[in-house]
Amino acid sequence: xxxxxxxxxxxxxxxxxxxxxxxxxxxxxxxxxxxxxxxxxxxxxxxxxxxxxxxxxxxxxxxxxxxxxxxxxxxxxxxxxxxxxxxxxxxxxxxxxxxxxxxxxxxxxxxxxxxxxxxxxxxxxxxxxxxxxxxxxxxxxxxxxxxxxxxxxxxxxxxxxxxxxxxxxxxxxxxxxxxxxxxxxxxxxxxxxxxxxxxxxxxxxxxxxxxxxxxxxxxxxxxxxxxxxxxxxxxxxxxxxxxxxxxxxxxxxxxxxxxxxxxxxxxxxxxxxxxxxxxxxxxxxxxxxxxxxxxxxxxxxxxxxxxxxxxxxxxxxxxxxxxxxxxxxxxxxxxxxxxxxxxxxxxxxxxxxxxxxxxxxxxxxxxxxxxxxxxxxxxxxxxxxxxxxxxxxxxxxxxxxxxxxxxxxxxxxxxxxxxxxxxxxxxxxxxxxxxxxxxxxxxxxxxxxxxxxxxxxxxxxxxxxxxxxxxxxxxxxxxxxxxxxxxxxxxxxxxxxxxxxxxxxxxxxxxxxxxxxxxxxxxxxxxxxxxxxxxxxxxxxxxxxxxxxxxxxxxxxxxxxxxxxxxxxxxxxxxxxxxxxxxxxxxxxxxxxxxxxxxxxxxxxxxxxxxxxxxxxxxxxxxxxxxxxxxx
Numbered sequence: 339x340x341x342x343x344x345x346x347x348x349x350x351x352x353x354x355x356x357x358x359x360x361x362x363x364x365x366x367x368x369x370x371x372x373x374x375x376x377x378x379x380x381x382x383x384x385x386x387x388x389x390x391x392x393x394x395x396x397x398x399x400x401x402x403x404x405x406x407x408x409x410x411x412x413x414x415x416x417x418x419x420x421x422x423x424x425x426x427x428x429x430x431x432x433x434x435x436x437x438x439x440x441x442x443x444x445x446x447x448x449x450x451x452x453x454x455x456x457x458x459x460x461x462x463x464x465x466x467x468x469x470x471x472x473x474x475x476x477x478x479x480x481x482x483x484x485x486x487x488x489x490x491x492x493x494x495x496x497x498x499x500x501x502x503x504x505x506x507x508x509x510x511x512x513x514x515x516x517x518x519x520x521x522x523x524x525x526x527x528x529x530x531x532x533x534x535x536x537x538x539x540x541x542x543x544x545x546x547x548x549x550x551x552x553x554x555x556x557x558x559x560x561x562x563x564x565x566x567x568x569x570x571x572x573x574x575x576x577x578x579x580x581x582x583x584x585x586x587x588x589x590x591x592x593x594x595x596x597x598x599x600x601x602x603x604x605x606x607x608x609x610x611x612x613x614x615x616x617x618x619x620x621x622x623x624x625x626x627x628x629x630x631x632x633x634x635x636x637x638x639x640x641x642x643x644x645x646x647x648x649x650x651x652x653x654x655x656x657x658x659x660x661x662x663x664x665x666x667x668x669x670x671x672x673x674x675x676x677x678x679x680x681x682x683x684x685x686x687x688x689x690x691x692x693x694x695x696x697x698x699x700x701x702x703x704x705x706x707x708x709x710x711x712x713x714x715x716x717x718x719x720x721x722x723x724x725x726x727x728x729x730x731x732x733x734x735x736x737x738x739x740x741x742x743x744x745x746x747x748x749x750x751x752x753x754x755x756x757x758x759x760x761x762x763x764x765x766x767x768x769x770x771x772x773x774x775x776x777x778x779x780x781x782x783x784x785x786x787x788x789x790x791x792x793x794x795x796x797x798x799x800x801x802x803x804x805x806x807x808x809x810x811x812x813x814x815x816x817x818x819x820x821x822x823x824x825x826x827x828x829x830x831x832x833x834x835x836x837x838x839x840x841x842x843x844x845x846x847x848x849x850x851x852x853x854x855x856x857x858x859x860x861x862x863x864x865x866x867x868x869x870x871x872x873x874x875x876x877x878x879x880x881x882x883x884x885x886x887x888x889x890x891x892x893x894x895x896x897x898x899x900x901x902x903x904x905x906x907x908x909x910x911x912x913x914x915x916x917x918x919x920x921x922x923x924x925x926x927x928x929x930x931x932x933x934x935x936x937x938x939x940x941x942x943x944x945x946x947x948x949x950x951x952x953x954x955x956x957x958x959x960x961x962x963x964x965x966x967x968x969x970x
Contacts, residue, residue: 348757354607363602363605365381366381366895367383368383368436368602369384369385370382370383370384370436370437370438370448370527371382371383371434371436371438371448371450371451372405373419373450373451373452374414376847377418378416378417379414379415379416379417379418380414380415380417380419380421380450381412381413381414382396382403382412382413382414382415382423382425383410383411383412383413384403384410384411384425384434384436384572385408385409385410385411385572385573385595386409386411386427386572386573387409387572387573387574387575387899388427388571388573388574389427389428391426391427391428391429392405392411392425392426392427393425393554394413394423394424394425394426395424395425395431396415396417396421396422396423397417397421397422397423399416400426400465401953410574412483412635415677415869417450417924418450418648418955419449419450419451419452419455420449420450420952421449421450422447422448422449422450423447423450424447424448425572427571427572427813428521432568432571432572432701433445433446433447433448433525433566433568434448434568434914435525435526435527435567435572435599436454436527436599437449437498437512437525437527437528437850438450438451438527438528438536439451439528439529439531439535439536440512440525441531441535442531443512443514443566444513444514444524444525444528444565444566445569448528448662451536451652453536453610453611454610455522455537456536456537456540456541456544458540458544458612459544459548460544460545460547460548461898462541463547463612463645464644464645464646465552465614465615465645465646465647465648466503466504466552466614466646466648467646467732468648468667468668468732468733468777469730469732469739469777469872470503470730471503471504471552471648471732471777471794472501472502472503472504472545472772472777472778472779472780472860472863473502473504473505473506473554473735473777473778473779473780474497474500474502474504474505474506474779474780475506475507475508475740475741475779475780475781475782476490476505476506476507476508476782477508477519477520477741477782477792477837478490478507478510478533478685479509479517479518479532479533479784479834480782480792480834480837480838480839481493481839481926482838482841483838484838485532485533485838486532486533486534486538487533487534487538487539487541487542487817488534488538488541488542491541491542491546493563493869494542494545494546494549494551495549498549498550498551499857500785500856500857500860501856501857501859501860501861501863501864502551502860503545503550503551503552504551504552504553504554504614505551505552505553505554506554506555506556506617506779507553507554507555507556508519508520508556508741509523509555509556509557509558509619510529510530510533510539510555511523511524511526511527511528511529511530511557512524512525512526512528512529512530512531513530513556513563513565513566514563514565514566514797514798515644515796515797515798515799516532516797517532517790517795517796517797517831517834518796518797518914519741519745519794519795519796520556520558520798521563521619522560522562522563522564522565523558523562523563524562524563524565524566524567525566525567526557526562526599526600526603527603527606528811536611538784539611540611540612543611543612543613544612545674551615552614552615553613553646554613554614554615554616554617554650555613555615555616555617556606556616556617556619557603557604557607557616557617557618557619558619558620559603559619559624559632559636559782560583560585560589560619560620560621560623560624561583561585561586561587561589561617562586562587562589564586564798564802565802565948566796566837570587573595573916575590575593575595575596576589576590576593576595576596576599577589577590577596578592578593580627581625581964583623583625584623584795585623588625589624590903591624591625591626591628591632592626592627592628595756597628597632597635600632600636601635601636601639604616604636604639604640605639605643608640608643608647609643614645614646614647614648615640615647615648615649615650615667616648616649616650617650617651617652617670618633618649618650618651618652618666619652620652620653621633621651621652621660622653622654622655623654623921629843630800631664632909633651633660633664633666634663634664634665636649637649637664637665637666638665641665642764647668648668649666649667650666650667650668650669650670650735651666651668651669651670652669652670652907653669653670654672654721655722656673656708656709656710656711656723656724656726657722657723657724658725658726658727658728658729659724660722661728661729661730661733662728667733668732668733668734668735668777669733669734669735670735670737670740670779671707671734671735671736671776673693673703673708673709673710674703674704674708674734674736674737674776675701675736675737675738675739675743676689676690676693676709677693677694677695677699677703677709678700678738678767678770679693679695679743680693680694680695680699681695681696681697681699681700681751681904682695682756682759682763682764682767683752683753683756683759684757684758685731689717691708691716692715692716692717692718693709696881696884696904697881697882697884697885697886697887697904698880698881698884699900700770700879700881700887701879701881701887701888701889702878702879704774704877704879704889705877705878705879706725706726707726707729707734708723708726708733708734709723710722710723711723711724711725711726711896712724714957724942729874730872730873730874731774731775731776731777731872731873731874731877732775732776732777732872733777734754734776734777735776735777735778735779736771736774736776736777736778736779737771737778737779737780737781737908738753738767738768738771738784739752739781739784740751740779740781741781741792744781744792745792745794746794747793748824748825749791749793749824749825749826750792750793750794750826750836750837751791752781752783752784752787752788752791752792753767753788755789755791760961761787761848761851761852762841762928762929762959762961762962763961764787764852765851765852765855765928765929765963766902766903766928766961766962766963768784768852768856768859768928769855769859769900769902769926769928769963769965770887770900770902770963771922772856772859772860772862772863773859773862773869773889773898773900773926773965774877774889775869775871775872775873775874775876775877775891778863780856782839783839784917785852785853785856785857786843786844786849786850786852786853786856787848787849787852787967788839788840788843788849789840789843789849790836790837790838790839790840791836791837792837793828793833793837794825794833794834795828795829795830795833795834795837796828796830797831797834798829810813811864855928857932858926859926862925862926862965866898866925866967867893867896868891868892868895868897868898868967868969869891870895871891871893871895873893874897876891876892877889877890877891877895878890880917882906882912882914882915882916883909883915884905884911885903885904885905885907886901886902886903886904886905886909886914886958887900887901887902887904888900888901888902888916890918895969896967896968896969897921897967897968897969898921898925898965898967899920899921899964899965899966899967900963900964900965901958901963901964901966902962902963903958903959903960903961903962904961905960905965906960907960908957908958908959908960909957909958910956910957911956911957911958912956920966921966921967921968922966923965923966923967923968924964924965925965925966925967926964926965927962927964927965928962928963928964929959929962
């Protein structure tokens with residue numbers, strides 16, 4: 339187990355080794371194995387505070403490394419990319435925690451990689467502003483039957499045609515086993531080998547950029563996986579017991595090498611793989627008592643790179659200073675999801691208990707950006723959040739599904755799988771999501787109401803695997819809605835297989851109808867001159883009679899008003915006591931596609947007919963939503 343250290347001990351132990359490197363990313367100072375620019379060989383470099391003798395074992399032969407002082411050991415050998423190696427500390431060989439590729443898994447030899455050999459085809463891509471992003475979160479292993487970068491690359495034209503602008507990849511850092519979500523990454527610099535080689539990931543990014551799609555990556559800088567991380571063998575000073583963590587030893591960001599481990603990792607993904615941004619997992623668990631918080635330093639490093647690179651936080655605390663002070667670009671907002679969830683399902687288990695649901699609660703969330711802005715948070719018995727008035731709409735990443743909110747359920751059922759959520763209500767919730775000025779995120783398959791679940795799955799062996807299976811059962815003991823339900827074993831290969839999308843179901847029935855609506859709404863989001871505006875000052879929301887949610891946007895280009903009937907009875911729109919006059923044109927309807935303007939050809943029809951003026955004026959059926967407009 340990693341040992342603890344104080345900040346002063348960590349700094350004094352390593353200050354000399356980093357004194358000339360701390361503000362630099364010079365190739366010669368990077369740890370791991372790096373081919374020399376002139377092609378004459380490879381530099382091997384490591385830091386250890388424990389070993390007395392150090393060597394590198396290349397293709398079975400040991401070579402003594404030279405001490406540079408401060409625990410740094412260095413050696414240049416005439417070996418080329420493709421060579422296999424491990425580092426030898428006091429006669430024991432260990433994997434390199436900085437390995438750029440581990441073809442045989444996290445416990446095997448690393449492969450020397452030249453990440454500059456790939457010939458990029460799309461060389462003029464400069465990234466996307468956050469306000470232009472429509473995120474599509476996907477897991478490479480289950481997005482396609484093959485579960486590879488190459489197979490996912492073949493789906494990129496589909497995503498482009500759908501109206502997606504940015505892909506959000508679940509973690510790719512190498513983890514143990516043959517399957518997993520990726521949040522137990524152990525070798526953060528090495529892409530997970532079963533998905534494909536590093537060159538295949540580059541080709542995926544290259545192809546996406548060629549289609550005008552950004553590519554973002556989920557990274558985990560708050561803990562390491564329980565199997566396959568070897569940093570503590572090189573130095574226990576990477577970790578500390580000053581903080582507590584639910585996932586094992588806490589990373590010590592007061593230690594310069596630990597700090598540089600993650601900033602260098604971020605630079606690698608963005609510079610060498612040309613990704614457009616990072617989503618930081620559980621930033622509330624990235625605890626740091628340094629003068630400059632690690633989040634602020636990451637933002638500085640990311641934003642100084644050429645082009646547009648974005649940094650997003652998954653953080654439930656509702657803290658605007660993540661953006662206003664640390665200078666991250668956006669935050670995943672749980673509150674919006676939770677209010678939508680409680681509205682649709684009336685769930686009150688676990689962390690849904692503090693949420694009210696309903697039209698008034700949704701309207702408040704939309705107007706305020708999130709729910710908790712200093713109110714008491716009963717789950718932790720303390721206040722939670724601050725007002726979000728200083729944040730722009732784009733900084734709020736909204737969703738009605740994501741990997742956590744689906745996968746952290748006993749059987750991984752999606753919200754539209756639940757009996758109380760009709761297809762009509764799901765489509766109306768989707769319409770709300772995609773017409774708001776906040777940044778929307780879709781979870782793979784959501785756009786056609788996929789039948790496949792997304793349960794949690796892993797592949798750990800022995801006692802660790804058994805403990806994960808047992809822990810999964812105990813996790814749901816307090817959830818009334820799961821009593822008597824079979825909880826899927828995360829260690830079973832079948833649990834992984836059932837998560838793979840069924841692409842052939844898109845063309846039938848409710849799936850096709852939902853997909854058609856998503857395509858229409860995403861096109862509208864891109865082309866409608868009012869919805870294009872991302873200013874929260876133009877947005878207002880409210881409720882009428884407890885059952886109708888209204889969301890209104892007014893700009894110089896015109897007006898749009900979304901109405902969603904959350905009740906059980908039809909509503910006569912003309913009789914509603916709204917604080918504004920209803921616009922006269924139907925822009926979109928959650929169940930039917932609207933008639934096009936005069937002179938633009940025949941109307942496109944959905945199942946059930948064409949939207950008419952009388953449909954809008956007379957009534958709004960239960961669960962349905964309509965977008966009305968005037969101007970432009």
